[in-house]
Amino acid sequence: MNDFSMQxxxxxxPVPNPNLFLREENKRGGVLFDPDTGSVRIxxxxxxxxxKLLDGRRSLAQIIEILKxxxxxxxxxxxxxxxxxxxxxxxxxxxxxxxxxTP
Amino acid sequence: xxxxxxxxxxxxSRCNARCRYCYYQNNKGVEYQDLPTSxxxxxxxxxxxxxxxxxxxxxxxxxxxxxxxxxxDGIVKNRMRFQILTNGTRATREFAKRLRKTGRCxxxxxxxxxxxxxxxxxxxxxxxxxxxxxxIKVLKEEGLPITVxxxxxxxxxxxxxxxxxxxxxxxxxPNFSTNSISALGSRxxxxxxxxxxxxxxxxxxxxxxxxxxxYPGRIQATAGPLAxxxxxxxxxxxxxxxxxIPGRGHLVGCGCTFSKIGVRSDGAYVPCIMxxxxxxxxxxxxxxxxxxxxSGLLNxxxxxxxxxxxxxxxxxxxEYLRLCTGNCPGTALSLSKDPNRPSPETCLRKFKHDLxxxxxxxxxx
Numbered sequence: 001m002n003d004f005s006m007q008x009x010x011x012x013x014p015v016p017n018p019n020l021f022l023r024e025e026n027k028r029g030g031v032l033f034d035p036d037t038g039s040v041r042i043x044x045x046x047x048x049x050x051x052k053l054l055d056g057r058r059s060l061a062q063i064i065e066i067l068k069x070x071x072x073x074x075x076x077x078x079x080x081x082x083x084x085x086x087x088x089x090x091x092x093x094x095x096x097x098x099x100x101x102t103p
Numbered sequence: 104x105x106x107x108x109x110x111x112x113x114x115x116s117r118c119n120a121r122c123r124y125c126y127y128q129n130n131k132g133v134e135y136q137d138l139p140t141s142x143x144x145x146x147x148x149x150x151x152x153x154x155x156x157x158x159x160x161x162x163x164x165x166x167x168x169x170x171x172x173x174x175x176d177g178i179v180k181n182r183m184r185f186q187i188l189t190n191g192t193r194a195t196r197e198f199a200k201r202l203r204k205t206g207r208c209x210x211x212x213x214x215x216x217x218x219x220x221x222x223x224x225x226x227x228x229x230x231x232x233x234x235x236x237x238x239i240k241v242l243k244e245e246g247l248p249i250t251v252x253x254x255x256x257x258x259x260x261x262x263x264x265x266x267x268x269x270x271x272x273x274x275x276x277p278n279f280s281t282n283s284i285s286a287l288g289s290r291x292x293x294x295x296x297x298x299x300x301x302x303x304x305x306x307x308x309x310x311x312x313x314x315x316x317x318y319p320g321r322i323q324a325t326a327g328p329l330a331x332x333x334x335x336x337x338x339x340x341x342x343x344x345x346x347x348i349p350g351r352g353h354l355v356g357c358g359c360t361f362s363k364i365g366v367r368s369d370g371a372y373v374p375c376i377m378x379x380x381x382x383x384x385x386x387x388x389x390x391x392x393x394x395x396x397x398s399g400l401l402n403x404x405x406x407x408x409x410x411x412x413x414x415x416x417x418x419x420x421x422e423y424l425r426l427c428t429g430n431c432p433g434t435a436l437s438l439s440k441d442p443n444r445p446s447p448e449t450c451l452r453k454f455k456h457d458l459x460x461x462x463x464x465x466x467x468x
Contacts (some may be wrong), residue, residue, distance in 0.1 A: 019182060021182055022154075023106075023108070023154045023156065024105070024154075025105070026104070027104045033154075033156050033182075034155070035179075035182045035183055035184050035207060036207070037171055038184055038209055040156075101303055
């Protein structure tokens, strides 16, 4: 399987895997559930909000702007943290690239 | 939690077996009727919107439903996983292949009470052993996550060793689980005659404890003699060491109402399948989220964890007070007519009293 995770930039528009869903169980975040594998990944509040914004239309740059408005005190490292989180989502198959981008 | 993570679904009241000790049948106040396919499919859509992660299909015998795979399609479409509890009689190879293709079945449990027909069929009925055994073999061959439930009763304790050998060594299952006959259901018809006597219960505990050592991690139990052995042993050790077990001393035995809900075959929401008489609402009429969040009955059960055991007369002076959980509200309701009381079935003080002097000396050894 090709690893697209390292090709991710702020201009990337990731596409979420439609099979996975986020269960928000409390105000601290939620669980990302994959019914095909049964895997349950706990997301903190920032990761959960990021997942909710990954709609296949927004770029990562747009998402980070929204997150900066939602969360006070996001510093300069926020962009790199977001990119790392998104790369993780790619590596577990939670995200993909739009069809025209796939080699 | 805004919605349950998992839902137990009694998708049919029909069963092709007549197990003498069945917990499902003979419960007063329970309507035994089936819903049409459309009702279940609409409910699965609601479960999907509610982000429920999994369902457990049971009955009755769930494989009797002619629309079984239509229901499975509805579950899969709504991004859920599922497990099945079955007697295995309808689990053909074709069924197994079709089930495996869904990719969403994470467990299929077949009931088997003995290593040979003479033992299994004492309670499960004539002709039931071979189909169950065949089902286990076929499901395993087809790569499905099969497990087996052995219900312990007075007539199969001496066969437990052979049953463990059959399941774990001959058939190579990774594990099996045990429980014992419940006070639910059958008790209404047969009284206490089917339940383990204190001496039998102790004998079963000892046999299963030895098997647990022989097959470490491969015999599971959340209720019944093996679970009791572990729980009672933990409580006894804590008492002797004068060490309270954190979080006990209240009715904390049940966590189900915080993550799970049940639905009867007639569509009634119930807190748990062990509390089938406590109706919270009906699917198709009452919203799952509304019932889950706002049912007074359900929230009352959740508040059990704040009820101290020393508020009950039957717990007065008990040396295990700080160590006990009060256990299952379902058996409490069956035996004491009140789910918000400790269950006498898992009372260690009562168990030791009922053993008598001879039994107690065996227990202590």
